[in-house]
Amino acid sequence: MSNVSYYTAEGLKKLRDELSQLKDVERPKASQAIADARDKGDLSENAEYDAAKEAQGLLEMRIAKLEETLAGARLIDESQLDTSKVLVHSTVKIKNQVNGMEMTYKLVAQSEADLKTGKISVDSPIGKGLLGKSVGDVAEIQVPNGIMKFDVLEISRD
The missing domain is CATH 1.10.287.180 (Transcription elongation factor, GreA/GreB, N-terminal domain)
Structure with a gap:
């Protein structure tokens, strides 16, 4: 399987x-x-x-x-994807609520993940926490240090 x-x-x-x-x-x-x-x-x-x-x-x-x-x-045919929600192959701009740092990530499959180029796996804690979110939503993500909160600022497709 x-x-x-x-x-x-x-x-x-x-x-x-x-x-x-x-x-x-x-x-x-x-x-x-x-x-x-x-x-x-x-x-x-x-x-x-x-x-x-x-x-x-x-x-x-x-x-x-x-x-x-x-x-x-x-x-995946990216032209058919809903751009109002975070899905696989979404490029997402998020802001950390604690330190105000803004980051942009593209959610990809595990084998395509490469943090240096801003590609994170949909299976990672941040990737899982962002899936299904819309602009304006707050993503609460469980990480080893506790819960991190991110504001979803933008969602796009390249």
């Missing part, structure tokens, strides 16, 4: 490109590394062989995880 996640065309392409890179480039490299290590003799005392096998196992786990993510991925 896979979880459904919504992606932009850009995010979905990025996932597919990464999967293609892993399957078409990294997998053959891992197989070659194992073959090269095997050619060096006794496998029972061959650390290079063990390392190559472990690297291959990690690569195969990453490929399986990406395939699972892509199986549950859905392309």
Whole structure:
């Protein structure tokens, strides 16, 4: 059973490109590394062989995880989304009621999240707390330090 996640065309392409890179480039490299290590003799005392096998196992786990993510991925048509409420792929400007700091975030799927570029996961505490809010609403978000309150100032789509 896979979880459904919504992606932009850009995010979905990025996932597919990464999967293609892993399957078409990294997998053959891992197989070659194992073959090269095997050619060096006794496998029972061959650390290079063990390392190559472990690297291959990690690569195969990453490929399986990406395939699972892509199986549950859905392309979202942003033009059809309601702009009056915070939804997946909304860009939201919020203001912290305590310190007055304003922040702008785009809510995205877990695998697209990147705080440096202002993209936060809809599964994060702030993302969950903002979903369904409208401009003027106060989002009360449970964080480890207690409850933070944010005013929703703007909602937009890029």
